[in-house]
Amino acid sequence: MKAWGYRMMTAPPAGVVGSVVRAGLQALSWGYGLGLLAARGFYETRLTPPCRLSRPVVSIGNLTWGGTGKTPLAAHLARALQSRGARPAILLRGYGGDEPAVLRMLAPGIPVVVGADRVTAGRAAIAGGADLLLLDDGFQHWRLHRDLDMVLLDAAAPFGNGHLLPRGSLREPIGALRRAGVVVVTKADAADPAPVIARVKEIQPSAWITTARYRPSAFTDWPAGTKYPLEHLRGARVGLLSGIADPSSFERLVAAVGVVPVVTRRFLDHHPYRPEELAELADACRRAQAEWIVTTLKDAVRLPPGSWAGVRVAVAHVTMEIAGEAELLQRILSLRGR
Known part of the structure; x- marks a missing residue:
C-alpha cells in the first residue's frame, strides 16, 4: 500500500485514470493544508503556546518529504559543536527505527534522545547535562519552541512538484520558509544551487543561506x-x-x-x-x-x-562539507548566551 501511494504521488498514470487520481490526491492535499493551518494556529494563538526549555533548541528540518540530509547534518553539527566546547544532544522522533542507530554511529558519545514527546525528551537531555538541543526533523513540530530553525533544501528538487502531501512531497507551503533563520541548500554538487538561493531570498530575505555537499x-x-x-x-x-x-x-x-x-x-x-x-x-x-x-x-x-x-x-x-561552516557554528553557539 505504501509503495502504491508513493507511485501515485510521484508518477500517477496517464489518461482518465491519472486525472481521477490527481484530483483525488489534490482534494486530500487541501484537507492536509487545512489541518496544517489548524495545528499551527492552535499554538500561535498563545492559548497553548509552544513550550520553551531552559536551553536553546535548534531545529533541523525541511519542507519536503525526506531526502535532504537532516540526520547526517545533525550528526555533523553535533560533533563540530562538541569539539568547540558545547554539550549538544540530539532529539528525534525515531520514525522507521533506523535513524537513532545511525545517529549513534555517526556521532558517538553524543546523547540521542528518542521520543514523540520532544518536550519530555528535551528535559531529559538537559537533566543529563546538555546545554544545546538539536531537534532532528523539527520544523513542523509546533509544541516545542525553537531558538533557531534551519531548513534544508535539495538543490535539484527544493520544493518537489510544488504540491502539498499527498499530491506532492511538500510538508508545508513554500511560504513557511519565512520562519527559517538558516537555509542550507544540500547536494550542491548535483545541481546549481543559485536558482534555489535566489528563490529563498525572495521569500525570506533575512535568512542566512549556505550550501552543503557530500x-x-x-x-x-x-x-x-x-x-x-x-x-x-x-x-x-x-x-x-x-x-x-x-x-x-x-x-x-x-x-x-x-x-x-x-x-x-x-x-x-x-x-x-x-x-x-x-x-x-x-x-x-x-x-x-x-x-x-x-x-x-x-x-x-x-x-x-x-x-x-x-x-x-x-x-x-x-563526509559533509558546509560552506561557511565556522560562521554557522558560531551562530548556533551564540544562542547559549541568550
Whole structure:
C-alpha cells in the first residue's frame, strides 16, 4: 500500500485514470493544508503556546518529504559543536527505527534522545547535562519552541512538484520558509544551487543561506566494520542496495568512486528488509559476478542477520562539507548566551 501511494504521488498514470487520481490526491492535499493551518494556529494563538526549555533548541528540518540530509547534518553539527566546547544532544522522533542507530554511529558519545514527546525528551537531555538541543526533523513540530530553525533544501528538487502531501512531497507551503533563520541548500554538487538561493531570498530575505555537499570518504565491511579506502573498491563489480528517500544521490556518489554497478535494487525509505529480498539480490549479484553489495549506513542497520553466500556487504560513508561552516557554528553557539 505504501509503495502504491508513493507511485501515485510521484508518477500517477496517464489518461482518465491519472486525472481521477490527481484530483483525488489534490482534494486530500487541501484537507492536509487545512489541518496544517489548524495545528499551527492552535499554538500561535498563545492559548497553548509552544513550550520553551531552559536551553536553546535548534531545529533541523525541511519542507519536503525526506531526502535532504537532516540526520547526517545533525550528526555533523553535533560533533563540530562538541569539539568547540558545547554539550549538544540530539532529539528525534525515531520514525522507521533506523535513524537513532545511525545517529549513534555517526556521532558517538553524543546523547540521542528518542521520543514523540520532544518536550519530555528535551528535559531529559538537559537533566543529563546538555546545554544545546538539536531537534532532528523539527520544523513542523509546533509544541516545542525553537531558538533557531534551519531548513534544508535539495538543490535539484527544493520544493518537489510544488504540491502539498499527498499530491506532492511538500510538508508545508513554500511560504513557511519565512520562519527559517538558516537555509542550507544540500547536494550542491548535483545541481546549481543559485536558482534555489535566489528563490529563498525572495521569500525570506533575512535568512542566512549556505550550501552543503557530500563527498565519499570510505567503505566499511558490514557488519565486521573493517574500514577500506575508496580505492579498495575502485573498478569492482558491485550491486547497489538502497531504501532511502533519494536513491539516485547515493548511486551517483558511489559511481563517482569508480565502482561498476551491475545490479541495482531500490526500496522505499525505511523499508524493512526481508530475508527473501536480500537472498534474491545476493543471487543476482552472483550471476552478474559482483564482488560486493554496496549500501548506505541507514540501510545497513536494517539488514537482518544472515549469510550472503559469498557476496560481501560494504557501507559507503560520506563526509559533509558546509560552506561557511565556522560562521554557522558560531551562530548556533551564540544562542547559549541568550
